[in-house]
Amino acid sequence: MRYVSTRGQAPALGFRDVVLTGLASDGGLYVPEEWPAFSPSEIAAFAGRPYQDVALAVMRRFVGDEIGEAKLKTLIADAYRSFPHPAVTPLVQIAPNHFLLELFHGPTLAFKDVAMQFLAALMDDILAERGERATVVGATSGDTGGAAVEAFRGRSRVDVAVLFPEGRVSEVQRRQMTTLSEDNVQAIAIKGHFDDAQALVKAMFADKGFREEVSLSGVNSINWGRIAAQTVYYFVAATALGAPSRKVSFTVPTGNFGNIFAGYVAAQMGLPIDRLVIATNVNDILHRTLESGRYEVGDVVPTASPSMDIQVSSNFERLLFAAEGRDDKTTLRHMEGLKQSGSFTLEEKSLSAIKTDFSSGRADEAETAETIRRVHAQTGLVIDPHTAVAVSVAERHLQPSSPMVTLATAHPAKFPDAVEKASGIRPALPERLAGLMERKEHFTVVPAELEAVERQIRSRSRAAQVEAL
Ligand SMILES: Cc1ncc(COP(=O)(O)O)c(C=O)c1O
Numbered sequence: 001m002r003y004v005s006t007r008g009q010a011p012a013l014g015f016r017d018v019v020l021t022g023l024a025s026d027g028g029l030y031v032p033e034e035w036p037a038f039s040p041s042e043i044a045a046f047a048g049r050p051y052q053d054v055a056l057a058v059m060r061r062f063v064g065d066e067i068g069e070a071k072l073k074t075l076i077a078d079a080y081r082s083f084p085h086p087a088v089t090p091l092v093q094i095a096p097n098h099f100l101l102e103l104f105h106g107p108t109l110a111f112k113d114v115a116m117q118f119l120a121a122l123m124d125d126i127l128a129e130r131g132e133r134a135t136v137v138g139a140t141s142g143d144t145g146g147a148a149v150e151a152f153r154g155r156s157r158v159d160v161a162v163l164f165p166e167g168r169v170s171e172v173q174r175r176q177m178t179t180l181s182e183d184n185v186q187a188i189a190i191k192g193h194f195d196d197a198q199a200l201v202k203a204m205f206a207d208k209g210f211r212e213e214v215s216l217s218g219v220n221s222i223n224w225g226r227i228a229a230q231t232v233y234y235f236v237a238a239t240a241l242g243a244p245s246r247k248v249s250f251t252v253p254t255g256n257f258g259n260i261f262a263g264y265v266a267a268q269m270g271l272p273i274d275r276l277v278i279a280t281n282v283n284d285i286l287h288r289t290l291e292s293g294r295y296e297v298g299d300v301v302p303t304a305s306p307s308m309d310i311q312v313s314s315n316f317e318r319l320l321f322a323a324e325g326r327d328d329k330t331t332l333r334h335m336e337g338l339k340q341s342g343s344f345t346l347e348e349k350s351l352s353a354i355k356t357d358f359s360s361g362r363a364d365e366a367e368t369a370e371t372i373r374r375v376h377a378q379t380g381l382v383i384d385p386h387t388a389v390a391v392s393v394a395e396r397h398l399q400p401s402s403p404m405v406t407l408a409t410a411h412p413a414k415f416p417d418a419v420e421k422a423s424g425i426r427p428a429l430p431e432r433l434a435g436l437m438e439r440k441e442h443f444t445v446v447p448a449e450l451e452a453v454e455r456q457i458r459s460r461s462r463a464a465q466v467e468a469l
């Protein structure tokens with residue numbers, strides 16, 4: 001299995017190099033040269049299997065012959081040991097034909113753990129085999145950062161630095177990044193919003209000298225390893241509800257487009273998905289794009305679902321590339337237009353290709369709060385604001401012909417103020433996070449400037465120190 005860049009100007013790589021590389025050297029994102037596929041009978045055989053078994057079958061398609069089956073099995077078993085729920089990602093019914101896929105049972109209570117726990121074990125293993133070190137960076141609007149520091153803490157071959165927008169994440173999210181004592185972890189608050197943090201990460205990758213000096217790698221969903229691991233739960237959920245004999249729809253609270261893009265990948269691999277519904281908060285660039293065909297960056301507005309306060313949605317580039325018939329020149333032209341003017345217009349046929357699989361909707365702040373309140377009143381379940389955005393949008397897309405699965409991407413206790421305001425219930429953190437709110441915090445505040453951020457990361461990078469010797 002080889003991977004190519006969406007911008008067509010970086011070398012094709014195998015799975016392990018793709019995982020360590022993160023972003024392609026031409027600024028593009030890696031995608032498989034062709035989609036791996038399952039037959040309907042292979043998909044049917046996933047029904048009722050443990051999550052780890054499905055993960056092994058799915059990941060083998062992405063890994064090819066680069067990692068032996070026994071090693072892959074061990075990496076998967078290690079990754080999902082940190083999930084106390086035996087189903088890893090359980091399904092819960094909230095209404096006729098409407099289910100929640102709970103992706104928040106991992107160590108930091110967000111869906112990011114599902115891929116990050118696996119990715120950290122995988123990267124560490126590849127680096128150990130090669131005798132190398134890496135500096136892993138991540139931009140976060142709240143959840144990727146916590147999941148990354150948790151997954152990489154104490155690992156001997158990796159230093160991890162997460163960039164979060166100062167004052168724009170919840171207190172629980174911030175503390176999950178700032179209260180760790182391991183030397184290989186640093187949290188950096190930048191004066192800006194998530195898009196600034198993400199632009200800084202991409203600029204670090206474009207700075208060849210820095211990239212080589214610190215052996216840069218990335219753990220955002222620009223890293224194909226994240227997408228690959230996120231495809232697994234689409235297979236698990238859909239087969240539990242009757243796939244491949246019947247189609248299933250998914251509604252996904254969307255920001256950087258990594259989670260829903262994993263659903264699209266599962267569909268390309270043969271999973272019969274009816275609709276993939278993009279749910280946005282008022283930062284609705286993706287919803288507007290589907291309605292108008294014009295991708296146009298606006299201001300980032302703070303909301304009760306801060307992890308989705310994103311305008312520049314990285315993985316949309318992967319979808320563009322696919323919708324344009326893998327035409328890397330058109331993708332490159334659009335991405336250059338985006339950089340220069342903050343917008344581009346989709347070709348008619350690309351937009352209609354996207355609309356074949358995707359629908360979209362937006363929930364504003366009042367609708368989000370009302371959904372939290374109503375779901376609690378009707379089911380007794382307390383949902384977080386990101387999940388509520390998706391439930392609100394999903395309810396407008398329910399159809400009798402196929403079950404709707406809404407992805408529940410975070411535990412409500414990560415956003416206690418918003419949840420309490422909406423429902424009157426203040427969700428408590430699970431016992432395993434006891435003490436989080438009392439621990440001492442360590443983080444550095446830097447301006448959203450490349451030089452300042454690189455200086456800060458370099459100062460703690462052991463890969464840079466080895467390079468300097
Ligand atoms: C809780 C939560 N829900 C939804 C999202 C949006 O997911 P994606 O960026 O993959 O679209 C995020 C952040 O990515 C998140 O942390």
Ligand SMILES: N[C@@H](CCOP(=O)(O)O)C(=O)O
Pocket residue numbers: 139140141142143144145219220221222255256258259307308314
């Ligand atoms: N919502 C994310 C933003 C980064 O998304 P990623 O999936 O590309 O890492 C966050 O919570 O940090």
